[in-house]
Amino acid sequence: MSLKSQAGELLKYLVLSDPVVPYISIPAGVLASKLVYDLTDMISSVYFKSYSNLSRIQRVEWNNRAMSTVHAIFITAAALYMVFLSDLYSDQYFGPITFRNSTISTFGLGVSVGYFITDLVMILWFYPAIGGMEYVIHHLLSLLAVAYAMLTGEGQLYTYMVLISETTTPGINLRWYLDTAGMKKSKAYLINGIVIFFAWLVLQMHVFGQFLVFVVPSILWIMNLTWFSKIFRGLKKTLAKRQ
Known part of the structure; x- marks a missing residue:
């Protein structure tokens, strides 16, 4: 095997092998x-x-939100593609969809885990300047869920379905930028608010759809089991009376 082929096989193993x-x-x-973060700081200052x-804290949050926006765009695109x-x-x-995964799907989630680790460290380092306890809890839960998948x-499919909700993050961050830049009364700020409202509305319909698909059948199963137990007890009473 030539040196070029060996290098290709090594690269294939290192990049495409699931364990690594x-x-x-x-x-x-x-x-x-x-x-x-660093590019945002450099470009924004110019x-x-x-x-x-x-x-100083506002500049940190400015750069942090740029980091958040880029991650949201990346993971939303990955989620839409995978789903x-x-x-x-x-x-x-x-085979069950629950256990299906690929190198690409795992890699996308790994990048997201890297972002959540970075952002969580920043939130804790500057706590509570760029995020309170609700941010810490949100990031910890997100980190655990994505890392597990x-x-x-x-x-992984259901994880990506939930990560589609990151669609609204760029709009929320843009709203903060407009507010910080003193453009709260601008037309852009108004349009941004309207877009966020409808985006949240669509996402809530998506979440409600997931609720109907995954939660409601479980509730109905529990209710049916309850009714079955009542029917069974009624049957026992009827048989007992006959005896």
Whole structure:
């Protein structure tokens, strides 16, 4: 085997081998977050006059929200692809959807884990300046859920379905930018609020749909079991009276 072929096989093993995907994707998520943070600081100091007038904590949050926005765009695109376009969860494959995963799906979740780790560390470091306890709890729960799906390969489809909710994050961050830049009375601020409202409305319908699909059948099953127990007790009483 030539040196080029050996290098290709090694690269294929390191990048595409499932056991090592988390060890590549998580650091990639951390490094990407740091890169976005530093680039935002550099670009904002040159092209946004209001940036230099911000306090140190406001500049930290400004850059942090840029990091959050880029992650939201990335994970939303990945989630939409995995849920609606990828054939990983189509009927052409056998086996439960719950246990289906691929290198790409695992890598995407790993990058998200890297982001959540970075953002959580920043929130704790500057606590409570850029986020209170609700942010800490949200990030811890998100980190645990996404990391579990990434490491075990279980429930990745449902994890991506939930991550579609990151669609609203860029709009929320833009609203903060407009407010911080003194544009709260601008038309852009008004349009942003309307877009966020309808985006949340659509997402809540999506969540309600998931509720109907996954929760309601369980509730109905419990109710049916309860009614069955009552019918069984009634039958026992009827038989006891006959005796």
